[in-house]
Amino acid sequence: MRAKEKVGIKSYAGYVPRYRITPKEIGKVWGKDGETMGRGLRINSKSVPSPDEDVVTISTQAATWALERSKLDGEDIGAIYVGSESHPYAVKPTATIVGASIGATPLMTAADFEFACKAGTAGFQTCMGLVSSGMMKNGMAIGADTSQGAPGDALEYSAAAGGAAYIIGTEDLLAEINYTCSYTTDTPDFWRREGKKYPSHGGRFTGKPAYFKHITECTRNIMKESATTPEDYDYAVFHQPNGKFPVKIAGKLGFEKEQIEPGLLVTRIGNTYSGAVPLGLASTLDQSEPGDRILVTAYGSGAGCDSFDITVTDSIEDIKNDDIPSIQEVISDEEFITYSIYAKYRDKIEGGR
Amino acid sequence: MTTPRFWREIEQRYRGIGVQCENCSRVYFPPREICPHCRRKSFGRMKEKELSGKGKILTYTKVHEPHPEYKMLTPYIMAIIEMEENVRLTGHLVDIDYEDVKPGMEVEVTMRRLGEESPKGIIYYGYKLVPVK
Ligand SMILES: [Zn+2]
Numbered sequence: 001m002r003a004k005e006k007v008g009i010k011s012y013a014g015y016v017p018r019y020r021i022t023p024k025e026i027g028k029v030w031g032k033d034g035e036t037m038g039r040g041l042r043i044n045s046k047s048v049p050s051p052d053e054d055v056v057t058i059s060t061q062a063a064t065w066a067l068e069r070s071k072l073d074g075e076d077i078g079a080i081y082v083g084s085e086s087h088p089y090a091v092k093p094t095a096t097i098v099g100a101s102i103g104a105t106p107l108m109t110a111a112d113f114e115f116a117c118k119a120g121t122a123g124f125q126t127c128m129g130l131v132s133s134g135m136m137k138n139g140m141a142i143g144a145d146t147s148q149g150a151p152g153d154a155l156e157y158s159a160a161a162g163g164a165a166y167i168i169g170t171e172d173l174l175a176e177i178n179y180t181c182s183y184t185t186d187t188p189d190f191w192r193r194e195g196k197k198y199p200s201h202g203g204r205f206t207g208k209p210a211y212f213k214h215i216t217e218c219t220r221n222i223m224k225e226s227a228t229t230p231e232d233y234d235y236a237v238f239h240q241p242n243g244k245f246p247v248k249i250a251g252k253l254g255f256e257k258e259q260i261e262p263g264l265l266v267t268r269i270g271n272t273y274s275g276a277v278p279l280g281l282a283s284t285l286d287q288s289e290p291g292d293r294i295l296v297t298a299y300g301s302g303a304g305c306d307s308f309d310i311t312v313t314d315s316i317e318d319i320k321n322d323d324i325p326s327i328q329e330v331i332s333d334e335e336f337i338t339y340s341i342y343a344k345y346r347d348k349i350e351g352g353r
Numbered sequence: 354m355t356t357p358r359f360w361r362e363i364e365q366r367y368r369g370i371g372v373q374c375e376n377c378s379r380v381y382f383p384p385r386e387i388c389p390h391c392r393r394k395s396f397g398r399m400k401e402k403e404l405s406g407k408g409k410i411l412t413y414t415k416v417h418e419p420h421p422e423y424k425m426l427t428p429y430i431m432a433i434i435e436m437e438e439n440v441r442l443t444g445h446l447v448d449i450d451y452e453d454v455k456p457g458m459e460v461e462v463t464m465r466r467l468g469e470e471s472p473k474g475i476i477y478y479g480y481k482l483v484p485v486k
Binding site: 018050051052053054056057060061064088089092097100101102103325329330333344345 | 363364367368403425426447448463464465466467475476478481486
């Protein structure tokens with residue numbers, strides 16, 4: 001899919017809570033060798049939200065920074081879409097609270113999106129349509145999560161918190177989105193029923209026919225549409241449920257390790273679900289130069305992928321020394337906690353649901 | 354806290370909307386109807402002003418006896434800061450250990466969960482203070 005008009009990223013910013021726990025610390029409680037588990041998943045630590053943080057607060061911090069970076073006013077934002085699978089309310093949109101907190105309400109449209117880990121990039125595409133059709137000048141797409149694994153479940157070692165916000169527009173772009181495409185099937189690899197605290201998953205089924213097949217198909221499709229090969233890209237960002245999958249899929253598709261390195265945050269912060277690709281792309285943009293080309297493929301269980309072919313513009317230089325913290329600066333502020341503190345925080349989060 | 358009162362204060366709590374006296378330029382947060390310096394001269398001249406949300410710590414203290422909503426975060430730090438607009442703000446300082454807090458340290462306002470009406474009720478969001486990243 002290609003927009004009729006030039007469309008792309010005007011601004012972006014990401015936020016990750018500062019608390020961290022290691023797989024070793026989690027394993028200790030369950031009598032498991034967490035260190036080996038962590039090595040297998042290639043996760044050294046995962047982020048943990050403080051009891052006063054949730055998808056609303058993470059989204060608001062990222063949105064506030066993205067708006068400040070863009071030099072726009074809240075009123076200039078015509079749409080806000082927040083993609084997440086851990087919205088604090090089952091009914092009452094996160095996007096309305098984010099909109100009020102950045103001064104974008106009331107003359108705007110807003111909605112919460114849900115598509116497992118690709119709900120954030122679904123917001124990118126919606127905003128691309130709205131701005132390139134001329135219906136509005138700027139739209140904001142956010143991907144954020146504070147996901148939980150059931151205590152003792154394998155997901156507990158990786159489920160983390162974080163998010164990023166993007167302002168999509170047609171002018172003053174930091175990066176142009178040349179193409180986007182999606183790939184969608186009905187695949188029950190991972191789900192959470194209404195009213196249930198923790199998700200369920202198909203175990204090994206989440207690998208081959210889900211993550212790998214969908215990312216392969218979608219990424220090959222966008223390279224076909226944009227007539228590119230992996231060598232045409234300076235960087236690539238793939239969904240990162242653990243540190244193993246994105247490295248494996250990159251290799252399989254013909255990308256080098258160096259291309260995915262700047263966007264591979266999962267080893268330090270864990271799987272931030274809807275936040276994962278938006279944060280990975282933000283970290284890659286932070287390190288990019290004018291003219292760099294970036295390939296992005298987000299994956300969401302259920303299942304589907306969104307791919308983007310992006311070219312960085314000269315304007316990226318203008319934001320390099322602004323006051324907005326880079327993703328590396330945000331994630332380097334870390335405090336390691338014990339399992340008992342983690343359990344206290346997690347129970348508080350559950351209590352609020 | 355009742356729900357309607359919370360609604361009225363949303364803009365203030367989320368975005369730090371204060372007022373500025375057009376007579377003397379002083380900024381107030383929370384907003385006031387009249388300027389205590391200019392009194393009658395400020396009638397009808399108190400205009401909405403969005404604060405930058407950035408400031409420096411003037412003084413701070415560790416709180417051991419928590420407000421029930423803050424039980425999970427106890428002990429916590431309350432700080433008084435001087436904002437860029439020369440207005441003082443008292444807030445809950447988070448994401449830092451008490452030992453690492455220093456007067457003059459740069460902090461900024463962020464939005465956090467303040468509490469909830471009940472497990473079934475609305476969630477209250479509002480500002481807290483964090484060190485500048
Ligand atoms: Zn005055």
